[in-house]
Amino acid sequence: MQTTQMLKGIIDGCILSIIQEGEVYGYELASKLDDYGFESFSEGTIYPILIRLQKDKLIQSTLKKSTAGPKRKYYSLTEKGEGELASFHMRWNQLSNTVNQILHKGE
Amino acid sequence: MMKENEKFIQEMRVYLIAKGVDEGDMNSFLMEAEDHLMEGEKEGKTAADIFGRSPKAYAKELIASMDQSPRENRNLIARIIAGVFGIFLVSQFIEGNTAFSLIEIIGYPVSSIIWLIALVGAMRLSSFHNGVKSFLIVYALTMIPMLFTVGVTLLHMRYGTDVLFLSQPVVFIVGGVIILGLIANFTSLIGILTSLVLMVILFGGQLLIRFLQLEGFGWELGAYAVSVIGLLVMISFHKEGPRTFVKD
Numbered sequence: 001m002q003t004t005q006m007l008k009g010i011i012d013g014c015i016l017s018i019i020q021e022g023e024v025y026g027y028e029l030a031s032k033l034d035d036y037g038f039e040s041f042s043e044g045t046i047y048p049i050l051i052r053l054q055k056d057k058l059i060q061s062t063l064k065k066s067t068a069g070p071k072r073k074y075y076s077l078t079e080k081g082e083g084e085l086a087s088f089h090m091r092w093n094q095l096s097n098t099v100n101q102i103l104h105k106g107e
Numbered sequence: 108m109m110k111e112n113e114k115f116i117q118e119m120r121v122y123l124i125a126k127g128v129d130e131g132d133m134n135s136f137l138m139e140a141e142d143h144l145m146e147g148e149k150e151g152k153t154a155a156d157i158f159g160r161s162p163k164a165y166a167k168e169l170i171a172s173m174d175q176s177p178r179e180n181r182n183l184i185a186r187i188i189a190g191v192f193g194i195f196l197v198s199q200f201i202e203g204n205t206a207f208s209l210i211e212i213i214g215y216p217v218s219s220i221i222w223l224i225a226l227v228g229a230m231r232l233s234s235f236h237n238g239v240k241s242f243l244i245v246y247a248l249t250m251i252p253m254l255f256t257v258g259v260t261l262l263h264m265r266y267g268t269d270v271l272f273l274s275q276p277v278v279f280i281v282g283g284v285i286i287l288g289l290i291a292n293f294t295s296l297i298g299i300l301t302s303l304v305l306m307v308i309l310f311g312g313q314l315l316i317r318f319l320q321l322e323g324f325g326w327e328l329g330a331y332a333v334s335v336i337g338l339l340v341m342i343s344f345h346k347e348g349p350r351t352f353v354k355d
Contacts, residue, residue, distance in 0.1 A: 026139045027146040043143070044158035044165055047136060048172040055172070066142070073139055 003040055013088035014038075015049060016081055019059055023074040025066075026050070050075065058084050112144040115154035115162060118234045122166050125230040129174045136169065163235045184223065190292050191219040193285045194309055200282045201313045205275075208267030214259030222252040286310075308337035 018024065018032050029050075030043040053059045058081035066072040077085065108116075116137060123133045140158075147157050158165045195215060229248040233241035273281065286306060293302035312330030 025142070027143045030143070042157070042159045043147070043152075044140075045168075047139060048169050051132070051136070051169075051172040055174075070138065070142065072142060073135065 007038070007041065010092065011041075011045075012049060012053065013085065013092060015046065015053065016058065016077065016085040016088065019075050020077050020082070020085060023062075023076045025072045025074050029075070053081070057081075108141070108145060109148055109153070112148065112154045115144070115158065116141055118162060119166060121230050122163075122234040123170070123173075125227055125234070126166075126170055128170060132173045136173075166235075186292050187223055188216075188219050190289060191222055192216055193289050193292075195219065197282050197285050197289075197310060198313055200278050201310060201317055203317070205273045205278050206269035207271045207273075208263050208269050210259060210263045210267045212271060214262070215256075218252055218256045218259055221255050225249055225252045308334055 014033070014036075015029065018029060018036075024032065026046060027043075030046055033041055033046070034043075050059070054061060054075075057078055059075050060078050061073045061075050063071045064074055119140065120133070120137060123136075143157060144154060147153075154162070192215065225248045229245040232248070233244040236244065290299070290302045290306060293305060312333040316326050316330055
């Protein structure tokens with residue numbers, strides 16, 4: 001299975017977590033994902049996800065003037081988003097424990 | 108911005124419009140994409156690096172997450188059909204045609220609808236292709252409504268008997284109302300000044316020919332050429348003007 005396929009289910013949680021660190025705009029978010037090690041991830045993929053997260057009211061956006069000139073859209077978590085992130089945390093811990101146990105059995 | 112990146116934004120805009128995506132969603136995404144491309148440019152990244160090798164596949168992914176607004180879409184289509192038909196009717200009046208046969212009354216509205224379908228189809232199919240291929244697609248698709256319109260005119264000339272006669276005052280009133288309607292219709296889309304310029308471009312040449320009582324095919328063709336060139340100039344100005352506005 002390709003890494004991108006595996007990523008599909010967990011990228012939303014990762015994005016929510018990065019946004020929780022502080023307000024970000026699109027390019028910044030993509031750079032942070034890259035810095036964390038998601039190198040094979042095509043940067044543009046974040047936009048459909050951001051649109052979906054916003055539609056689900058997990059994140060919100062505000063327009064702010066940027067140094068470059070045009071206005072920039074900054075994303076932050078909503079209360080619902082905080083809740084979703086907390087539950088993602090729990091689900092991930094459970095899942096990674098289980099997978100690790102299976103992969104490292106007998107070690 | 109790099110040419111390749113600019114092309115990506117333009118094509119994405121055309122594709123999203125043709126797919127009936129909500130205008131606010133579209134402008135908001137294009138603003139972010141433009142910003143992203145410009146930031147990426149500084150690090151030597153191209154549109155293909157950022158949005159993948161297939162812009163069409165990316166656009167599909169994007170549309171799946173966006174609201175396609177059928178109601179807004181239907182309104183826009185209805186307005187465009189009314190607009191095309193209005194323009195056609197006024198130019199018929201200016202040419203002095205005030206009697207219409209059944210073939211014309213049915214044929215021309217139908218041809219405005221076929222025009223619209225062909226234009227939207229051409230926009231969708233031609234996006235993300237290179238210049239020559241995209242030109243051929245637009246050319247081939249606009250030939251269909253063109254032939255249909257010519258067909259209606261030929262049929263009318265051969266078999267048409269006029270059934271609807273409009274007197275001079277009626278023509279003036281109906282023509283005036285249509286022009287006002289057209290200006291109102293286009294104002295919300297492209298602004299009042301551009302709409303007024305559009306009216307002058309569309310009807311100015313023809314009116315001048317009528318007023319100066321110039322006769323002959325050459326003058327007609329000249330007026331047509333002026334309209335087409337005027338439209339092209341207007342479209343290119345529109346492209347260079349301020350493009351992104353955000354509706355939140």
